[in-house]
Amino acid sequence: MLPLSFSEMILLAGLTGLGLYVLREDLREMEIPALPVFLLTALAVAFGIFFPLAGGPVPPGFASAAVGGLIGLGLSAFVRLYTTWRVGAPAFGGADILLIAGGGAMLGPVYFGPWLLAACIIALLLAFIGPALARRRETEIEGETLRVIPFCPALLVSWALTWALARTGQLAFLVG
Numbered sequence: 248m249l250p251l252s253f254s255e256m257i258l259l260a261g262l263t264g265l266g267l268y269v270l271r272e273d274l275r276e277m278e279i280p281a282l283p284v285f286l287l288t289a290l291a292v293a294f295g296i297f298f299p300l301a302g303g304p305v306p307p308g309f310a311s312a313a314v315g316g317l318i319g320l321g322l323s324a325f326v327r328l329y330t331t332w333r334v335g336a337p338a339f340g341g342a343d344i345l346l347i348a349g350g351g352a353m354l355g356p357v358y359f360g361p362w363l364l365a366a367c368i369i370a371l372l373l374a375f376i377g378p379a380l381a382r383r384r385e386t387e388i389e390g391e392t393l394r395v396i397p398f399c400p401a402l403l404v405s406w407a408l409t410w411a412l413a414r415t416g417q418l419a420f421l422v423g
Contacts, residue, residue: 252298254297254298255294255298258290258293258294258297258298259294261286261290262287262290262291262294263407265283265286265287265290266287266403266406266407268283269283269284269287269342269346269399269403270399270400270403273342273397273399273400274397274400279342279399281341281342284341284342284346285345287345287346287349288345288346288348288352289349290349291349291350291352291353292312292316292349292352292353294352294353295311295312295315295316295352295353295354295355296308296309296312296352299312300354300355300357300358300413300414302357302419302421303355303356303357304356305355307355311355311356312352312353312355314355314356315350315351315352315353315354315355315356315359316348316349316351316352317348317351318351318356318359319347319348319349319350319351319352319359320344320347320348320351322347323339323343323344323347323348324344326338326339327339327344339398339399342399343398343399343402346399346402346403346406347363347402350362350402350406353406353410354406354409354410354413357421358409358410358413358418358421361409361418361421362405362406362409363405365408365409366398366401366402366404366405366406367401369400369401369404369405370396370397370398370400370401370402371396373396373397373400373401374396374397
């Protein structure tokens with residue numbers, strides 16, 4: 248593991264601060280202002296370009312960030328459209344889409360799959376234990392009250408965990 252550079256620490260501090268703000272807003276209001284999410288996504292893209300994680304078939308840097316971000320954007324937009332069509336309610340909101348695109352850019356295509364798998368597992372665990380620990384996450388969509396899975400907190404927690412494990416070499420088996 249290489250030590251963190253000063254620039255990397257500054258970007259990580261910004262990512263952490265914005266991530267904690269977004270997490271707090273989602274848990275308190277189930278609604279996140281757009282500007283912090285855009286800033287968080289922009290910092291994640293910059294991080295993926297300037298401080299890429301090593302490994303994978305795509306060269307690290309801009310190419311890896313672009314591929315990871317596009318995979319995240321495309322997959323999340325498809326899932327939102329599909330669930331809206333099939334179920335009548337979107338699977339997640341615009342903030343989730345931007346966070347998935349930003350996380351994909353920062354983590355790159357190699358760590359994208361494990362990150363989202365971890366996010367889904369964490370979200371389901373939070374959905375089962377969350378109501379016992381906090382208020383119920385319910386919202387009204389088109390006149391129907393729906394329970395909302397806390398996917399944004401799961402995305403942020405698994406994003407940080409995946410980055411830390413990849414950065415320390417604990418996920419080196421994924422890159423061969």
